[in-house]
Amino acid sequence: MRDDLIVIGGGIVGAAIALAASEAGCAVTLIESGLPATGATGAGMGHLVALDDALLALSARSLELWRALPNREQMEYRNTGTIWIAETEDDLPGLREQAIHLATHQVTSHLLDHREMHALEPDLADDLPGGLLVPSDATVFAPKAVAYLLNRAQQAGTRILLGRKAETLTGGGVRLSGGERLKGVVVVATGPSGSGLLPELPITPRKGHLVVTERAPSTTTHQLVEAGYLYGVHATEVAMVAMNVQPRPGGQLLVGSSREPGIHDRAVSSAIVSRMLMRVFRFLPTLRERQAIRIWTGFRPATPDGLPFIRPGSGAARC
DSSP states (O other): OOEEEEEEOHHHHHHHHHHHHHHHTTTEEEESSSSTTTTHHHHHHHHEEEOOTTTTTHHHHHHHHHHHHHHHGGGTBBOOOOEEEESSSSGGHHHHHHHHHHHTTEEEEEEEHHHHHHHTTTTSSSTTEEEEEEEEOEEEEEHHHHHHHHHHHHHHTTTESSSSEEEEEEEEEEEETSSSSEEEEEEEGGGGGGGSSSTSSEEEEEEEEEEEEEOOOOOOSSSEEEEGGGGGGTTOOSOEEEEEEEEOOTOOOOEEEEEOOOOOSSSSSSHEEEHHHHHHHHHHHGGGGGGGGEEEEEEEEEEESOOOOSSSSSSEOOO
């Protein structure tokens, strides 16, 4: 048996590719060495955001595709929108430029002055001068989103192999643990964990920390991100922290963010978490009153220039 497409990786990217290919009529097999959404996807925030960078065209199109999916509530899809927050007046010109750039890809945004922003998010620090609201941004609970995509892919004909490791790419497919060989075009969508399959590509881990709080009444209804987040989103050499807070159903807050390039250690760093929380308290001082109930780490795939590898390889493409 030959597949039209073999997808390696059961995270958000692999699941989305399997669904799209199956719905297009392809014979698809998806291989996941563990359980779905247990890598970078499961450790992330699930923020669906139109980032104002070189990937804006892709991220804007991605948001359109998310909005077109039926029964989005199964993924805990919530149209929270994002408010990018200026810490000082010096950040406001950058937000104005961001609004112009978003508009070039038909992404609507609204500049907010001090009064307008605090009317939407009254718990923000009073000295923050304004922000930029992107109302079309959204959030999902990533493990449920992957389950949703894989369920639809399976209904469309995708064969899913869990607990099977892809060991070697062959000329026309892949060899699995146990010696089984599958034939077909291969897509490697394994995040930072699959560099062994394509060692020629400089994929490195970029560690991040997240904190989730107890449930409590909250006025926070938007994803809140400091404007400075964009300046370091593709940093590849130094550890960085930035304020990033997401309201979750039931009153919890998901709190980030940090970036540590090239770090392989999964241990929680108290120094990084302390820096991260102090940054968050600067923008959202009421968060000091919340109890944290869990802290964890995860690894994003990073490239030298911050751009993804999406190209033909030796019989494979990596996403």
